[in-house]
Amino acid sequence: MRSTAEARRITVLNAAVSAFARTGFHATPVTAVAAAAGISEAYVFRLFAGKLGLFVAAADTCFERIAAAIEAGAERAAGGGAEEILDAMGGAYAELIADRDLLLFQVQAQAVTDIPEIAQVVRAGYRRVATFVQDRSGASDAQVQQFFAYGQLCHLIVTAGLDQVPEPWARALTAGIRHP
Amino acid sequence: MRSTAEARRITVLNAAVSAFARTGFHATPVTAVAAAAGISEAYVFRLFAGKLGLFVAAADTCFERIAAAIEAGAERAAGGGAEEILDAMGGAYAELIADRDLLLFQVQAQAVTDIPEIAQVVRAGYRRVATFVQDRSGASDAQVQQFFAYGQLCHLIVTAGLDQVPEPWARALTAGIRHP
C-alpha cells in the first residue's frame, strides 16, 4: 500500500481548506484540490462524498483548528479574569489566522449557507467555539458577543483589504485589531 | 419603444441584487436574473458588461441604498449626540435589511473579493458608508469601529440563522441585535 486512505484524507482536507478559502465553494473545481493534494480527481471523489462532502469535511477541520487554538490560548491565561482570558483567546485566534486560510474559509462558508448541509456545519462550528469561549472564560453574554463582533469585523478587514487603505475611515475600522 | 434601456437596467439590477444575495456570484446564472427581471438573457448581456459588470453594478446600488438609509436615519436624530446618531443609523440599517437581500448581498460580495473589480467596489462601498457614519455622527474612531463590528456580527447571525437557535451561546450572540 502506498499510503492509507486516512492519511490521504488529511492531505486532501488541508489542500481543500486552502483552495476553498481562496476561491470559494462554487468557483473551486475539485481538480484544483486534487492537484494541490497531488492525487487524481477521481480519487478525491472516492475519498469524499462529492464536492459537498469534501467542503463539509474541510469546514469541520477548520472549526476544529480554531477551537484548538482558542483552547491553547485560554491555557496561557489560566487563572486570570474573564477579560484576560478573552484577550488571550483573541491573541491565539489572531495568530492562527495570520495565514488567512482559516479566516477566508469561514467567509466562504458563510456565503454558501443556502446549502443546508453547510449551514448546519457552520452552526455546529460556531456552537463549539462559542460555548467554549463562554464556558471557559466565564465572561458575560455581552463580553462574548463583543468578542465575536470584533472577530467578524476582522473578516471584513481582511476580505476588503482595509489594512492596506491609508484613509481615516479605514484606520478607524482597523485600529487595534491584531494582525489581520 | 417598449421601454427605455435605463428603466430596464434598474429592473435588472433589482432582480440581480435579490438573485446574487441568495446564491452568490458563481452559483447564480444570469438566466436566473434575466428570468426574474422578465427579459431574455441576451438582453442582460447587452445592458451590462458581462456577468461581472452586472454584479459590480448591483453592488453599487446596494451600497447606495445602504448609505441612503443611514443618511435618513441620521436625519431623524439630527442635533443629538454622537451615540444617539449612531443609534439612529443602526436602527435605520436594521429596518433596511429586514428583507435580508441587502445583507446577504454584502456577504456574497465579501466572499468574491478575490476578483479585483469586486474588491474595489466593496472597498468603495464601505468607504462611502464609513466616512458618512464618521463625519455625520461625529463619533470617535472606537465608536465607529464598534458600529461596524456589530454590523458584521449581524451578518453572521443571519447567515447562520442564529436567531433560530434556542441555545445559550446563540442567545448571547444575538442579544439586543435589532431585527436580524
Added chain:
DNA sequence: GAAGTGTGTGAGTGCACACTTACAAACTAG
C-alpha cells in the same frame, strides 16, 4: 501463487452556463 482487498488513475460522459450572432419588431426623423 491465487484470490482477495485496498490504493490509485486515465479516459470518458453529460450537462450547465457565459457569451455571441443573426435577425425581427417597434419607434423616430426627414
Added chain:
DNA sequence: CTAGTTTGTAAGTGTGCACTCACACACTTC
C-alpha cells in the same frame, strides 16, 4: 414612406466541470 436607431430575442457555440467506470498496481493471506 423610408432610412436609421433602439429594444428585444431565439438559437446557437464552446468550454469548464462534477461525477463515473473500467482498469491497473500494490500488498496481504492462506
